[in-house]
Structures are given as C-alpha cells and as structure tokens.
Amino acid sequence: MSTQPKTTDEEDVEFQQRFIEQAEYLDPENFLELNAEHPDQEVILGKLKAGGAKLLVGPRGCGKTTLMLRAYRELLSSESSSLPIYVNFKLSLKLEPMYINSPNASFWFRTWLGLRVVEGMWNAILESESLRPTDGLPAKGQIADAISSIEGGGDLPQAMLEKYSLSSVVQYIEEYLSETSLKRCVLLLDDAAHAFSPKQQEDFFDFFREIKSRRIAPKAAIYPGITTSSATFHVGHDAEKINVWVKPSGDVYEKFMLELGEKRFGGQFPNVIRESPGVAEFLAYSSFGIPRSYLNMLRAIVEEKDRYTSRDGTLDRRKVFELSRASREMSHNVYDSLSMKLPSYANYIQSGANIYQKIVAEIKEFNRGKDNKSHAVEIGLKKPLSSEIERIVGFLQYSGLLMPSGENSRGVKGTFEIYSVHFGDLITQNAVVGARTKTIPPFLEAFRSKPHQAWPRLSSATLMQLGTLGEHAFDLTLPHCQNCGAERISEHARFCHNCGAQLKSSSLFEELVSQDISALPISATLVKRIKEGSKIKKVRDILTDADKTNLRSVKMIGPIRAQRIAHWAEEHVA
Structure with a gap:
C-alpha cells in the first residue's frame, strides 16, 4: 500500500515540532x-x-x-x-x-x-x-x-x-x-x-x-x-x-552539540550546513554551552535560507557571523530583562552591563599580538569580591554571559575565581582572532586550544574603575509614591515623606503581564498583525488565551506558531 507524500505544510509543521527548544x-x-x-x-x-x-x-x-x-x-x-x-x-x-x-x-x-x-x-x-x-x-x-x-x-x-x-x-x-x-x-x-x-x-x-x-x-x-x-x-x-552548564571546550562538547543538531534534523544536517565545513562547530561554540541558543541558530538557517545563503546556494560567511551575534544577543536580552524583573536593582544591572563590556575589552587588549592558540577566553577575578561585584557577577551568570570555571591560586598575588566570557561577544567584538576579514578556521583554532594559565586578572576595585560607574552605580531604585510621585527615602518606609500618603508595593507579575506584546521576542510586523487581527494587545491577553483561539484567528498564525508565541509569553513572566 503506497503512502501519500507529505505536503509542504505538513513538512513545515513536522520541522517546527522537531525544533521546539523547551524540553x-x-x-x-x-x-x-x-x-x-x-x-x-x-x-x-x-x-x-x-x-x-x-x-x-x-x-x-x-x-x-x-x-x-x-x-x-x-x-x-x-x-x-x-x-x-x-x-x-x-x-x-x-x-x-x-x-x-x-x-x-x-x-x-x-x-x-x-x-x-x-x-x-x-x-x-x-x-x-x-x-x-x-x-x-x-x-x-x-x-x-x-x-x-x-x-x-x-x-x-x-x-x-x-x-x-x-x-x-x-x-x-x-x-x-x-x-x-x-x-x-x-x-x-x-x-x-x-x-x-x-x-x-x-x-x-x-x-x-x-x-x-x-x-x-x-x-x-x-x-x-x-x-x-x-x-x-x-x-x-x-x-x-x-x-549542568556544559563547558564549551573539547571534543566531548562538540560531539554533544552536533548530535543534538543532527537529531533535530532527523539524523543529519541539511546539505546547506554539511557542505559548509566548520559552520556547525562554529555555531556550537558561539552558543556558549546553551543548547537552546544553538537550536535557534540552526532553525534560522533553514527558516530564512535565502537570507543566509549566497547565490550559489552555499552559506554566506558574513551571515554566519551575524548568527553568532544573534546568539550573544539572546543572552544579553535575558540580562536586560532583569531591569523589569528586579526593578530595585536597575542601577546594578546598568553598571553590570558597563563592567561586562570593559571585561571583554580587557580580554581583547590581553590577546593583542598573540597567536590564536594562545588567546584567552577567560578572566580571573581576585577574591574576595565586593558584595556589589559579586551581585553583578551573579546576574551575568544567570544570563549566560559569564561561566564559572573554578579557582586558581597565584600565591602572594592572591586567589582568583575564573570565568569564561560568552564566545559570541568575543567573536563579535574581535576580542579573539582580531583579523579584519573573518573566517571560521581561526576561531575554531582559538576555541579548541587547550586551556592555559594566562588570562587577564582583575579585582573588584579595578572593575569599578574600568566601569566609570558614578556615585549612584549601586544605589537601589525604590518605587515612587503612587500619589505624588516623590522618590522613597527608604525601602522600609511606609508613608511618603512628601505628601504623607501610604506607600504601596507594586506587583511584579502585574507589571509584566500588563506590558505590550512588543516586549516579547517577536518581530514588529508580527506584533502589528496580531493587534490588527485580534483583541490581543498585552502579554496578559496571550496568557489568558488558553486554547490559542485568538492567536490562531490572526492571518498566517497556525497551531505551531501560536504555541511558540504562548511559550514566549510564559517565559516573559517566568
């Protein structure tokens, strides 16, 4: 009995189901x-x-x-x-x-x-x-x-x-x-x-x-x-x-990530990836040990094939490097979201972003003039860390931008906590392989080289100086009075010092679900289409659309895409 060949729509649905990132x-x-x-x-x-x-x-x-x-x-x-x-x-x-x-x-x-x-x-x-x-x-x-x-x-x-x-x-x-x-x-x-x-x-x-x-x-x-x-x-x-965060280093790491990618494609990568030597491995390192990021990049190559391929059908080298940039943007977006989810730490988060950029700059300067195999991808932070820097390092770990790699004692020079820095940032900001014309092999050489003991050593004081943070860099941001708008003078204050009104705490959950759907990782075009084609305007509207009826009523949003948008809404408040 012969079976009917799958239609294009059926193949697309199957592909989307195989590329659901959240387990x-x-x-x-x-x-x-x-x-x-x-x-x-x-x-x-x-x-x-x-x-x-x-x-x-x-x-x-x-x-x-x-x-x-x-x-x-x-x-x-x-x-x-x-x-x-x-x-x-x-x-x-x-x-x-x-x-x-x-x-x-x-x-x-x-x-x-x-x-x-x-x-x-x-x-x-x-x-x-x-x-x-x-x-x-x-x-x-x-x-x-x-x-x-x-x-x-x-x-x-x-x-x-x-x-x-x-x-x-x-x-x-x-x-x-x-x-x-x-x-x-x-x-x-x-x-x-x-x-x-x-x-x-x-x-x-x-x-x-x-x-x-x-x-x-x-x-x-x-x-x-x-x-x-x-x-x-x-x-x-x-x-x-x-x-459980897998260190992006060595044959075992490459095998793990490549096997994951191949499984999502049914057993082997499509021709456009197989015929581009080193691309699958390069993207694996760019994902910095985050499988979800790796799957997002592989999905993009297939879903937007015309964007990422040259006229001869091969992958465009420049576009591949754009994908590595997209990987680090995913982690930076998670970091930036902390300003919404931890509003009292808004100054810390802004200062942390500044410090992180200075860390990448320090690695770039450290690697200047060295051969690719000797390039550092780590930094050493001298112990003990100040409470402010320790908090920022925690935020950067949560976001997937800094990966802890143990401790190293340097005798009288002190003990250092070692952190790997997101490879996507090192690639994008030329902190490793500083050549103007970028090709994949030198980056693979740098990332595959054996770990060595040479890396920039920084202290809490040095980080604060590097960040040029200002006097309010680590002030807590307290919600203003709902009645007169005056700034609170203490996180324990119960009444406004300006108008005397009772101060109320705000609900983080209510703030997140009340945000416009443009806060989700969806394109401006899709946001416009959803708003024009349904009653959905806020994140709350997606979360309460239990059976996805409203989302699916929008043109070009089928069951798989509706489910992905719903997942993004859940991630937004998680």
Whole structure:
C-alpha cells in the first residue's frame, strides 16, 4: 500500500515540532529521539534518581529541564523502586500578587506547592503502566479545583486546608510508598526558584527543606546568581549543588552539540550546513554551552535560507557571523530583562552591563599580538569580591554571559575565581582572532586550544574603575509614591515623606503581564498583525488565551506558531 507524500505544510509543521527548544513542550514519544546525551548525563541522572536533596544549577536554556524529564521518564518506565513526581513551577510568579495583597501569602503559597505535588503524583500514576491510585489519595479533580481557587485569589474551606497542609502531603506520599512497596519518592521540582520575589523563593526553600525526609528526595532546578534561599536553608548542607552548564571546550562538547543538531534534523544536517565545513562547530561554540541558543541558530538557517545563503546556494560567511551575534544577543536580552524583573536593582544591572563590556575589552587588549592558540577566553577575578561585584557577577551568570570555571591560586598575588566570557561577544567584538576579514578556521583554532594559565586578572576595585560607574552605580531604585510621585527615602518606609500618603508595593507579575506584546521576542510586523487581527494587545491577553483561539484567528498564525508565541509569553513572566 503506497503512502501519500507529505505536503509542504505538513513538512513545515513536522520541522517546527522537531525544533521546539523547551524540553517541557516536546512530545514525550519523541523526547529521547530529539535530545542528545549530556556529557555528564550518567552522573547527573544517577544523583537525580537516587536519594538525597539536590539543586540543579544553570542559566536559562542550558538543559536543566531536559535532565529532569529524562530522570522522571526513566524512573517512570523502568522497574524502579521509586515513585517519581515531576512538577514545573515556571508560572509560580502568578501567585506573587498575594505577597502584596494578603497577610497570609506564605501560607497560601506553601499550600499551593503541596497541591502541585499531589497533582504531580496523579500525573505520574496516569502516565505509568504500573502505578495505580490508592484509596487515600485525594481526587484529581478536587486538587485541580483547589489549585485554581488559590491562583484566582480565593479561599479554601478549613477542612480542605488541613487536607493539603505540608504534613498531609508528606503523609499521602508515605502511605502511597507503603501501600505500593516502593522504596522512595523522587520529587523533581523544575523551575523551582523561578519567581523573582525573594520572599516567595524563601518560602519555597523552607518547603523544600521540610518535605525532605529519609524516603522523600527533593531535587530542584534553580538559576545561578538570582536565587534567594531561606535563613534556615544552607546549600551544601541541606542540598548538594550540581552544575549542568556544559563547558564549551573539547571534543566531548562538540560531539554533544552536533548530535543534538543532527537529531533535530532527523539524523543529519541539511546539505546547506554539511557542505559548509566548520559552520556547525562554529555555531556550537558561539552558543556558549546553551543548547537552546544553538537550536535557534540552526532553525534560522533553514527558516530564512535565502537570507543566509549566497547565490550559489552555499552559506554566506558574513551571515554566519551575524548568527553568532544573534546568539550573544539572546543572552544579553535575558540580562536586560532583569531591569523589569528586579526593578530595585536597575542601577546594578546598568553598571553590570558597563563592567561586562570593559571585561571583554580587557580580554581583547590581553590577546593583542598573540597567536590564536594562545588567546584567552577567560578572566580571573581576585577574591574576595565586593558584595556589589559579586551581585553583578551573579546576574551575568544567570544570563549566560559569564561561566564559572573554578579557582586558581597565584600565591602572594592572591586567589582568583575564573570565568569564561560568552564566545559570541568575543567573536563579535574581535576580542579573539582580531583579523579584519573573518573566517571560521581561526576561531575554531582559538576555541579548541587547550586551556592555559594566562588570562587577564582583575579585582573588584579595578572593575569599578574600568566601569566609570558614578556615585549612584549601586544605589537601589525604590518605587515612587503612587500619589505624588516623590522618590522613597527608604525601602522600609511606609508613608511618603512628601505628601504623607501610604506607600504601596507594586506587583511584579502585574507589571509584566500588563506590558505590550512588543516586549516579547517577536518581530514588529508580527506584533502589528496580531493587534490588527485580534483583541490581543498585552502579554496578559496571550496568557489568558488558553486554547490559542485568538492567536490562531490572526492571518498566517497556525497551531505551531501560536504555541511558540504562548511559550514566549510564559517565559516573559517566568
């Protein structure tokens, strides 16, 4: 029986589905087929599937969710003695307004966390072929209703509150393990400290510490630099940190990234990439260990083939270097977004951008006159760092612009924290391979060279001097009085010193969802088309368009593109 050839539209839909970057949105049936093996996968999965509390650390897009889902599905499909529970807390910021409007916000947030865990139990049971529900487990529909009620700002009856307290959630898990003769529960909490509300993060870590037991092993995926643990939670003692950001160096790195790219193309790169030696490897280094960035660049080559190819059909060298610039822009956009998500640190973030550019300039000057194999791609920051510089370095790590590479002692000269600098910036700003006419081989030579001990050494004082930051570089930016507009004199002030009006805290979540859709990474043309073809104007309108009906009513927006836009809206508030 012959099969009909696929139409162009069907091939495009298939391509778009294969190039979904976020692991949580991939079809479970194709999950393994579309993902490469992390270089440290065996060790990391072993820790995720075993007992003990762990913190999976890395910037956005580095593969934390992929590893968590791998662990979850391996435990779910094998004859394991563990109950795996996977919960994604990406949109936990939607509960942040409670911390402004409700005196009992911590209580409601912890209740919500417990409900999400019980919901995750049900999901595991329904997805598994061997797990079965027990009589003591609350009904799935009842849990969903309770979650919706809390997210909508509503209350729960007292009896239900007792039913979903932390102690009750622990009891449900313990009883299920006993009734099913399972050894432990592996609790995989993804995007756990995503919320940018410090108090919300502190409440999460209190929950994490308290749910941990001999038979319940919580694992959480968090970001470097911006995560605030509680006073009672101590990293290293209460949980082991696991760094999952892959260092862009060596054959193992190239194999990992190339395998990932080939899998997304069905087993091998298309001709336009295969016939351009070194391009796939160059883009892998340009992505700086962020698989999501690498996939974005590969997708662009295929989706905008006319833009990136010459008349003879081969890749245009100059356009390839444009792609490397797009990679670093992705990380810079994440960094810039911190001004919206952490408005009180706006001065820090601006000063950090200035300092980062000076770091790149220092590397460029250091490499001047050296051969490609001797070029530095790292800097050394002398310990101890000032609190201000330490905060900025954390922001740069979160954004994927600085990668920690360990420490190095130089005797009387001091001990230095070593950081690799985003290769996309080093390429774009001629900090490595300073030739005017850019070709790919010299960059591959520089990035493939063995690590060496020569790099610029900088102190906190030097960074502040380099940045020419000004006297207000590290002042906190406090919200102005809503009544008269006067600047607050203290973050603890309750009344305006100018007009006497009571000062109100603003909701970060409300500010983010109230922004125009142009704040999302979509073109101005598409923004205009969406606004003219639908009622969608704000980010909130996309998030509330649950079935994507409004988005799909817009000309040239099909189900795959609508889903991608919805994902961008979720990332915006995450």
